[in-house]
Amino acid sequence: MVNYINGAIREAIGKGRALMIKIPGSRTLGSHFASLANFANSEIGVIITALDHLLTDLDYSDPKNLKSKFSKFKQLSGMLSKIENVVIAAMNRKSDDDDFVNKLVQQICIEINYPLPPPVASCLSQKYYHIYAEYGLICIPLLESEFVLHIPDLYHELGHPLIALDNPKVEAFQNNLGYFNLAVRKHFEEEIKRREINKVIVSKNDPIYIYKDSWAQKWAVELFCDLFATYMLGPAYLWSNLHMCTKMSWEVYKTPTHDITTHPPGDARMRCCMIALEEIGFIEEAKAIKTKWEEFIGIVGQKHSDEYAIAFPEKILKIATEFSLIGIKEIGCQITAQNTQDKVNRLLNDSWKQFWDDPLSFYEWERTTVSTFKEHL
Amino acid sequence: MSSIGLNTNTFRITGKYLDLLNDFVVKARINHDLEEGSKEYLIDFISKLKDENSTQPQFQLLSNMIERELRVTSKDFNGYLESVIKEVKENNTEQFLPKIEFLADILETENSEALLKIMGE
Numbered sequence: 001m002v003n004y005i006n007g008a009i010r011e012a013i014g015k016g017r018a019l020m021i022k023i024p025g026s027r028t029l030g031s032h033f034a035s036l037a038n039f040a041n042s043e044i045g046v047i048i049t050a051l052d053h054l055l056t057d058l059d060y061s062d063p064k065n066l067k068s069k070f071s072k073f074k075q076l077s078g079m080l081s082k083i084e085n086v087v088i089a090a091m092n093r094k095s096d097d098d099d100f101v102n103k104l105v106q107q108i109c110i111e112i113n114y115p116l117p118p119p120v121a122s123c124l125s126q127k128y129y130h131i132y133a134e135y136g137l138i139c140i141p142l143l144e145s146e147f148v149l150h151i152p153d154l155y156h157e158l159g160h161p162l163i164a165l166d167n168p169k170v171e172a173f174q175n176n177l178g179y180f181n182l183a184v185r186k187h188f189e190e191e192i193k194r195r196e197i198n199k200v201i202v203s204k205n206d207p208i209y210i211y212k213d214s215w216a217q218k219w220a221v222e223l224f225c226d227l228f229a230t231y232m233l234g235p236a237y238l239w240s241n242l243h244m245c246t247k248m249s250w251e252v253y254k255t256p257t258h259d260i261t262t263h264p265p266g267d268a269r270m271r272c273c274m275i276a277l278e279e280i281g282f283i284e285e286a287k288a289i290k291t292k293w294e295e296f297i298g299i300v301g302q303k304h305s306d307e308y309a310i311a312f313p314e315k316i317l318k319i320a321t322e323f324s325l326i327g328i329k330e331i332g333c334q335i336t337a338q339n340t341q342d343k344v345n346r347l348l349n350d351s352w353k354q355f356w357d358d359p360l361s362f363y364e365w366e367r368t369t370v371s372t373f374k375e376h377l
Numbered sequence: 378m379s380s381i382g383l384n385t386n387t388f389r390i391t392g393k394y395l396d397l398l399n400d401f402v403v404k405a406r407i408n409h410d411l412e413e414g415s416k417e418y419l420i421d422f423i424s425k426l427k428d429e430n431s432t433q434p435q436f437q438l439l440s441n442m443i444e445r446e447l448r449v450t451s452k453d454f455n456g457y458l459e460s461v462i463k464e465v466k467e468n469n470t471e472q473f474l475p476k477i478e479f480l481a482d483i484l485e486t487e488n489s490e491a492l493l494k495i496m497g498e
Contacts, residue, residue, distance in 0.1 A: 005423075015466050057404040059404055059407060059408075060403055062403070062406070062407045064406045065402075065403040065405060065407070066406055068399045068403045068481075070400060071395070071399055071481070072396070072399055074489065074490060075392050075395065075396075077390070078488075078489075078492040078496075079392075081492075081496060081498055082385075082388075082492070082496070084494060101423060122484050127379050127381070128379050129379065130379035130381035130382060131382050132381065132382075132385050133382065133385060133386065134385060134389055149385070157382065160382035163386070164382070164385070164386040164389070174433065174434050175432045175433075176432065177434050178432030178437060179432055181432075181434060181437045182430070182437075204448050204449065204451070209445075209448065213441055213445050216437060216438065216441035217387075217438055217441055217442065218380075220434075221386070221434070222383065225382070259413060261382035262383055265378070274462070284491055285430075307468065318464060
């Protein structure tokens with residue numbers, strides 16, 4: 001296997017060089033994707049250098065270290081595959097719609113005083129909205145540039161780089177997430193201690209550990225991104241979240257008992273965002289959203305368990321809103337208000353108002369409005 | 378409701394520190410006299426992992442991953458990491474090597490799972 005791994009590394013170096021050739025040149029790249037191409041070139045260069053080093057490094061070449069050599073190869077190989085499947089694919093499949101979504105993302109970033117450069121937007125997503133923070137690439141589904149009701153999810157995705165990137169401009173936001181994580185850990189450790197004192201058996205398979213670990217690894221980040229979206233955009237984000245749950249996720253109280261999950265259930269996210277909405281003065285809007293949310297839950301017949309209340313206590317959700325708001329203020333983002341007149345903010349909030357005023361005519365209204373908006377963006 | 382944002386973050390952070398651990402263990406396996414610089418670097422990393430007041434989300438994430446795996450094997454998180462620091466300081470390779478390999482395995486698993494989820498989603 002010594003020869004195998006060396007051969008595999010050499011092939012990966014060749015693949016990296018072939019990927020560089022696949023990066024479109026200036027004439028076909030267009031203005032929006034230039035930063036992505038520069039990133040891809042330099043990142044592939046770094047990976048090739050690391051593979052080269054791995055091939056010749058005497059320590060890694062010692063037979064005792066074969067497992068570590070395989071491990072490092074797997075990781076570098078994965079990085080190359082990600083660039084191939086995500087970055088190169090985005091550049092090679094760019095469409096006319098990308099121009100609009102890039103302008104849209106840039107406009108949002110200006111409106112909210114986003115502290116980082118705006119990510120490049122691509123309409124290639126086959127899996128809803130998502131972002132690759134380290135590449136500065138945000139992906140949205142193909143038809144989303146024609147419709148507005150889910151566009152608020154862009155704001156959630158813009159929250160991820162604020163948490164993921166090593167950049168002093170966003171450190172304050174990350175530290176507030178850190179304070180929140182400490183509060184959550186303390187809460188669950190006290191709960192575990194309380195159960196031990198009361199002789200309620202706590203085994204290492206107890207769901208309480210699943211809640212603690214899910215919060216630490218996944219839920220806190222997702223909730224902070226929800227809160228970022230709420231504070232930046234306001235009611236439209238919550239309406240969009242309700243809309244997503246009606247289409248994709250009816251189990252709004254789903255509480256894991258065996259494996260950690262990535263997102264808090266829909267109801268916990270909505271409750272938390274409603275608290276945040278009230279904090280910034282959208283009291284009536286929060287009430288209206290709550291009414292419709294409860295109506296939806298009644299229609300789909302969901303009921304929460306005792307475990308749900310333990311995993312998502314109101315106290316934790318409230319603390320999340322407080323720390324995220326402090327973090328957002330500290331990095332200087334612009335929090336939305338009733339009188340915010342920014343172009344995209346107005347479009348998205350007005351669209352949801354229009355939807356509820358006259359749902360049956362909304363489709364026609366949306367077509368005209370989106371078309372006019374595109375002309376003036 | 379994609380988890381790609383989360384998984385790319387996990388892939389990046391676990392990869393960064395998996396590199397650190399791998400670079401350390403390959404030297405430790407073949408050369409018992411480790412450079413002071415690389416020992417200090419490792420000790421600094423382990424100390425950040427066991428700092429229960431850390432407000433850096435990336436270390437909180439890694440700490441939780443390791444704590445969870447140690448819990449499964451009924452090992453005490455603080456005691457385990459403290460012993461690694463002590464043994465590295467004492468150049469006790471026989472004792473610390475399997476422990477650091479165990480930590481590397483945890484990050485390796487998380488790194489691979491994150492990549493699979495990114496590519497498979």
